[in-house]
Amino acid sequence: MSRVRAGDERIAKQHEYIGELDRSLIDLIQQRTEAAAELASLSRDLGAPGVDLSRENAVLRLYHSALGRSGTSLALLLLGLGRAGERAAAKDPPAGPAHG
Template sequence: MPSTDEQVAQQHDYIGELDRSLIDLVVRRSEAAAELASLCRRLGSPGVELARENAVLRLYHSALGRSGTSLALLLLGLGRPESRPAGEEKAHK
């Protein structure tokens, strides 16, 4: 059986893996949202659908409570081209 220190180190490693996975998913979600917004604008539709954003907010709130709402707002913001770091939006034009 691993020592307590080894268990702590393993748990830190596991959390680090989860963090890297979450970052990857957030980047992928942001890129997909930016691409969708760009597509909608090219088709003459609004780039943002408030009803869909509200559904996302409700989903995250339902699953995670008040903090989930905050997380959803951050995710929604990251999907907007004006919120992306310079140079990253060029792939979505």
């Protein structure tokens, strides 16, 4: 096997691995978004604000300490998705028997 072909195969395997990681990340982000919406709903049901700014600041610090400035940007995106998920959950009609 030529060196170029072996390199091409390694590159293809690395692309495949990164694709698997991307799919895993997307799944985790969707789970996080759903969990954040549920948490906000539970908080509101108990009379607390739907958003805990001190917790959000802790998330920002966590991501910044692990990933630097890009981590802060990522955390802001995740927090925004959570809020969007919260808004979407609030718009969904309650589950129950269908009436036609």
